[in-house]
Amino acid sequence: MIVKDNVLFGKGELRQFCIYRFIFGISYSLMIPIIPLFFDSMGITTVMIGTIMSLYGVSKTLIQIPFGIVSDTIGDKLTIMIALLLMSFIPFAYTLASNSLLISSICILQGAILGMAAPATFSILSRSLDGKKRGQSTGLASAVFTIGGGIGAAISGLIVAKLGNYNMVFYISSIGIFITLIYVTLQIRKSNLIYVKEKFNRHRNKSRRKEIFEEIKKYNLKYKIIVLGTIAFLGDFIYGCVVALFHFYGKDVLGTSTVYTSAMISIYLMIFGLGAPVAGFVSDKIGNKKQLFISFAVMNITLLGLAFTRNVAYFTIIIIIYFLGATFLNASLQSSLSEFGDNHKIKGIVFGFVGASESLGYALGPMISAYIYRINKSWLFLGLLVVSILVSVIYLFLHKKARI
Helix, strand or coil: CCHHHCHHHHCHHHHHHHHHHHHHHHHHHCCCCCHHHHHHHCCCCHHHHHHHHHHHHHHHHHHHHHHHHHHHHHCHHHHHHHHHHHHCCHHHHHHHCCCHHHHHHHHHHHHHHHHHHHHHHHHHHHHHCCHHHHHHHHHHHHHHHHHHHHHHHHHHHHHHHHHCCHHHHHHHHHHHHHHHHHHHHHHCCCCCHHHHHHHHCCCCCCCHHHHHHHHHHHCCCHHHHHHHHHHHHHHHHHHHHHHHHHHHHHHHHHCCCHHHHHHHHHHHHHHHHHHHHHHHHHHHHHCHHHHHHHHHHHHHHHHHHHHHCCCHHHHHHHHHHHHHHHHHHHHHHHHHHHHHHHCCCCHHHHHHHHHHHHHHHHHHHHHHHHHHHHHCHHHHHHHHHHHHHHHHHHHHHHHHHHCC
């Protein structure tokens, strides 16, 4: 692919969005991998850690749909700015926490604030991408965030492993998120609210909710929204489990160190990042339908392999293949979801619903997996496989109606 034809160089708004996501990816992901270890250092049990991480997902879930509407009302940029301002205080708050109740409350609030930003983030992306290269555009946007996340995870893992200093990580994260806020304020363009309001006010006698449902019914979009929601659910169900429990699985089942598990989480994010543009390019070429079928097959086979593999070298190879399958699945999800960006009547609620589904996966994943882990540590990946198969079956039954 010729460099000058790359969507990053051809679209200034997309480039600015990607820079914002890269900075935020590094800053926010500094604290994500170490939070379970921080909780553990404060004497919180594994099951309780899973429960707290689940409540983080619940708060993120509940806030997204209403903030999809808020984003459409006050503008996506202003919504992002408010969320970033609030989020910049969260890492610092962890350094002041002295008991499990306070720590849990901060984590739940963190999820809610992240949920505030999610619909607005995708709204900005949808108006910044190249409509003729949706897969490449969304893949690139995903890439920069996850590459940033991999860098952040690697840095925080190294600081904790070598220095054992959680507060240093939290301070750096706070500063980075505040820098992100400054960048968004100066560089991200405001949305055209006048145009959106004109669209909403065409039928003044209709309620906002009725207009949304009529639009979905008119274009027969309900199955597509449901399918995208279940795929998003699966992605964060597994990711939430990995973030919450993989450190403990590595130690208890594989016999590895925190350095190894931190490295695997970083590799997860790096593959997700580096592979996303390629996966987006492929989805543009072969279509989302074919790519989703292949991705589900790869994920299910590798999860089965991970459930029974104890050799660290083989486990590493298999989990990297799984990461690739998940990357291609997410690229198709983002490409399909971006198509709603042109529909100003329902884009906020759709982005909110799919984002909420994603967060629900993050909420249930750690909690359910923690209880499975307590019963039998070796069953962790079997539990993930069951959920993956269920979502695969839903897609098989609904993909024709969803037209994906």
